[in-house]
Amino acid sequence: MQTTIGAPQSSLFFEQALLPEGWARDVRITIVDGRVATLDADCAAMPDDDRHGCALPGLPNLHSHAFQRGMAGLAEIRGPAQDSFWTWRDVMYRFVARMTPDDVQAIAALAYVEMLEGGFTRVGEFHYLHHDRDGARFADPAQMSAAIIAAAAESGVGLTLLPVFYAYAGFGAQAPRAEQARFLHDIDGYARLIARAADIAATALPDAIVGVAPHSLRAVSPEQLGLLTALAADRPIHIHIAEQTGEVDACRAWSGQRPVEWLLDHAAVDARWCLVHATHMTDAEATAMARSGAVAGLCPITEANLGDGIFPTAPFLAAGGLYGLGSDSNVLIDATEEMRLLEYGQRLAHRSRNLLARATGRSTGGDIYTAALAGGAAALGVPSGLAVGLPADIVSLDLDHPSLVGRTGDGLIDALTFAAGRAGIDCVWRYGTKLVSHGRHHARARIVARYRTVLETLSG
Incomplete structure (x- = not known):
């Protein structure tokens, strides 16, 4: 089974986001066909936005x-x-x-x-x-x-x-x-x-x-x-x-x-x-x-x-x-x-x-x-960062994690790296499609079940 990526259109809102020019507040990103179509800072969220605390480029x-x-x-x-x-x-x-x-x-x-x-x-x-x-x-x-x-x-x-x-x-x-x-x-x-x-x-x-x-x-x-x-x-x-x-x-x-x-x-x-x-x-x-x-x-x-x-x-x-x-x-x-x-x-x-x-x-x-x-x-061989025209590869952090509470900007990355670890990761979008929610890949159970069968055979 193949994961379908490149959702036709969606919109995300983050309280803070790491952009190529540095950290920005109240960032709204629209995604069309897997790529960032618009990216605006210091703006208000729209009613249908998928809202999160912090965005990092994957x-x-x-x-x-x-x-x-x-x-x-x-x-x-x-x-x-x-x-x-x-x-x-x-x-x-x-x-x-x-x-x-x-x-x-x-x-x-x-x-x-x-x-x-x-x-x-x-x-x-x-x-x-x-x-x-x-x-x-x-x-x-x-x-x-x-x-x-x-x-x-x-x-x-x-x-x-x-x-x-x-x-x-x-x-x-x-x-x-x-x-x-x-x-x-x-x-x-x-x-x-x-x-x-x-x-x-x-x-x-x-x-x-x-x-x-x-x-x-x-x-x-x-x-x-x-x-x-x-x-x-x-x-x-x-x-x-x-x-x-x-x-x-x-x-x-x-x-x-x-x-x-x-x-x-x-x-x-x-x-x-x-x-x-x-x-x-x-x-x-x-x-x-x-x-x-x-x-x-x-x-x-x-x-x-x-x-x-x-x-x-x-x-x-x-x-x-x-x-x-x-x-x-x-x-x-x-x-x-x-x-x-x-x-x-x-x-x-x-x-x-x-x-x-x-x-x-x-x-x-x-x-x-x-x-x-x-x-x-x-x-x-690819460009990097969150910018218009680039693939929407985004990682959001769980700002309710105890090690991330009260942190902003690079302080969040310090806390993620040296304290929270991967438990601080909430959602992940790849080419505009959310593949991970609450730290868990949407296809994990099926993929793990097949992996288990293969490892049992190889170890037998």
């Missing part, structure tokens, strides 16, 4: 592997050796080995419902599960991508689909592992996948975008990276990079350079690019990355869960770098927790407070929110 989630929602909690048992990303990856390979397209759709639909309930209204789906369980190609090269698109349509979330190109197991074109057979492509097959996925997405979703995603420097050759950059044209380009120290060491052994250093020297990195994680950089790399215009794709919950490390915000932001937030492994889906953990990680690393506020007297929560909004939208 946040983009710039990095997700939706199918991994189904393995949340499965990799929390200590092994005989030192646990790391690499041991977690072995658990993931075993989990993914049995999944069908229907399984992927069921798991992704729940992940997307939880994203909407948690304040994310658009997702960048970094999708690398392409082929059948034995690695055989489907007759339709985009069959797995179609499952992701169907899950987005069913839940109503906005989608920037990022089909992943994966060819090798390690730097220097190492032969892929048997467990990676479902991920692999050559350039011609990948080009067909992109074209087919774009056709399906254009039919199923109102404002879908399809980008290009070389998985990582270890999974593509330099020649393939150049071809993929050309194939992308003006599409978004996303890549995992410098997530683990082992990756940095392997890249240096192969090339003599660190991953971000090598990429900036050998690819035309610009504002089309999102460098996901980029955790392990020198100050010089962080500065150069910021100046390239690329967005840093930060996933604090997953990076903490995997023991990856902490992103070097100070040199990156000092050079004007843009960042956005993603839920990555989807072990916990919560936009407010991503924001909170981003700041708390910096506090723990530097033994100081309010490090992501832009200047003295600035709100930490407010500055993280607006940075994640702008950087995430840029990475996903």
Whole structure:
């Protein structure tokens, strides 16, 4: 069943709203065919308006592997050796080995419902599960991508689909592992996948975008990276990079350079690019990355869960770098927790407070929110904010929540981020249609029931 989004016409009234130019009072928004048709501040509510206390623009989630929602909690048992990303990856390979397209759709639909309930209204789906369980190609090269698109349509979330190109197991074109057979492509097959996925997405979703995603420097050759950059044209380009120290060491052994250093020297990195994680950089790399215009794709919950490390915000932001937030492994889906953990990680690393506020007297929560909004939208190839002509992607807050009582403006975002969490979210509109009321997605019960059936089968 598909969620119908893009209601023909509706009108909303908010006591306060965060607009591109800042906070405004008594804001009335009319929506026509999913987009903001009019937006007026300091005005009176009309009798038929749907009235709420506070409106925020919905946040983009710039990095997700939706199918991994189904393995949340499965990799929390200590092994005989030192646990790391690499041991977690072995658990993931075993989990993914049995999944069908229907399984992927069921798991992704729940992940997307939880994203909407948690304040994310658009997702960048970094999708690398392409082929059948034995690695055989489907007759339709985009069959797995179609499952992701169907899950987005069913839940109503906005989608920037990022089909992943994966060819090798390690730097220097190492032969892929048997467990990676479902991920692999050559350039011609990948080009067909992109074209087919774009056709399906254009039919199923109102404002879908399809980008290009070389998985990582270890999974593509330099020649393939150049071809993929050309194939992308003006599409978004996303890549995992410098997530683990082992990756940095392997890249240096192969090339003599660190991953971000090598990429900036050998690819035309610009504002089309999102460098996901980029955790392990020198100050010089962080500065150069910021100046390239690329967005840093930060996933604090997953990076903490995997023991990856902490992103070097100070040199990156000092050079004007843009960042956005993603839920990555989807072990916990919560936009407010991503924001909170981003700041708390910096506090723990530097033994100081309010490090992501832009200047003295600035709100930490407010500055993280607006940075994640702008950087995430840029990475996903869409405009951001509440403005005439843009999709009506709106999050309202429950001003009766104890942690939000008496708060206004950026103080509301501080209280949401550091106190209320996702419990402070009331309603969510995506492309003009209210999908979440009182913190609960309208299709949650049905989607959870199917998810439960799939997980019982996969675990059996």
